[in-house]
Amino acid sequence: QKEVEQDPGPLSVPEGAIVSLNCTYSNSAFQYFMWYRQYSRKGPELLMYTYSSGNKEDGRFTAQVDKSSKYISLFIRDSQPSDSATYLCAMKVRGKLIFGQGTELSVKP
Amino acid sequence: EPEVTQTPSHQVTQMGQEVILRCVPISNHLYFYWYRQILGQKVEFLVSFYNNEISEKSEIFDDQFSVERPDGSNFTLKIRSTKLEDSAMYFCASLAGVNYGYTFGSGTRLTVV
Numbered sequence: 001q002k003e004v005e006q007d008p009g010p011l012s013v014p015e016g017a018i019v020s021l022n023c024t025y026s027n028s029a030f031q032y033f034m035w036y037r038q039y040s041r042k043g044p045e046l047l048m049y050t051y052s053s054g055n056k057e058d059g060r061f062t063a064q065v066d067k068s069s070k071y072i073s074l075f076i077r078d079s080q081p082s083d084s085a086t087y088l089c090a091m092k093v094r095g096k097l098i099f100g101q102g103t104e105l106s107v108k109p
Numbered sequence: 110e111p112e113v114t115q116t117p118s119h120q121v122t123q124m125g126q127e128v129i130l131r132c133v134p135i136s137n138h139l140y141f142y143w144y145r146q147i148l149g150q151k152v153e154f155l156v157s158f159y160n161n162e163i164s165e166k167s168e169i170f171d172d173q174f175s176v177e178r179p180d181g182s183n184f185t186l187k188i189r190s191t192k193l194e195d196s197a198m199y200f201c202a203s204l205a206g207v208n209y210g211y212t213f214g215s216g217t218r219l220t221v222v
Binding site: 036041098 | 113140142152154164167211215
């Protein structure tokens with residue numbers, strides 16, 4: 001079983017839609033959970049950073065962590081064409097990040 | 110907003126040659142990292158560096174790789190004898206402290222021919 005699993009997509013939605021991105025993980029030692037956005041041939045850009053189970057909101061983005069189910073989600077409200085990118089979940093253990101495969105998102109005008 | 114700077118953005122090298130990838134982390138950050146991403150694959154951890162020494166390395170980071178912080182600002186990754194399979198995007202990242210998110214640079218695209 002992979003440590004972090006993420007559906008690679010691609011996911012295509014119309015502008016204004018709510019987007020739901022998800023990752024599952026197997027390692028209970030993961031303590032911190034992050035979502036990164038990556039544009040083509042660019043570095044990952046930190047979007048959300050959470051520690052505990054529950055929800056964290058920042059503008060149009062909401063990160064959700066369920067440690068009991070080993071499941072994390074990122075919701076994007078009112079999606080925009082500029083949100084088109086690859087979204088990576090990442091989990092921190094012993095100071096290093098373990099990334100998911102990334103989900104490619106396309107938001108159509 | 111402070112950023113992590115990487116140079117060069119693209120490097121082409123012949124197999125067997127040595128390359129040095131350079132990074133300037135955010136100035137007050139304490140932890141430094143190299144990750145790589147082979148085209149179409151996951152971002153993978155290579156090495157972490159704290160207090161002027163390697164704190165953890167992956168099995169990818171073999172004797173061909175080394176890291177150095179030669180002065181107070183630069184952080185370098187050296188590959189001694191490049192192989193075709195070293196072709197990838199290499200990302201430097203830095204971290205202010207254990208309770209913060211990582212800031213990544215824009216990457217160096219290494220092409221080994």
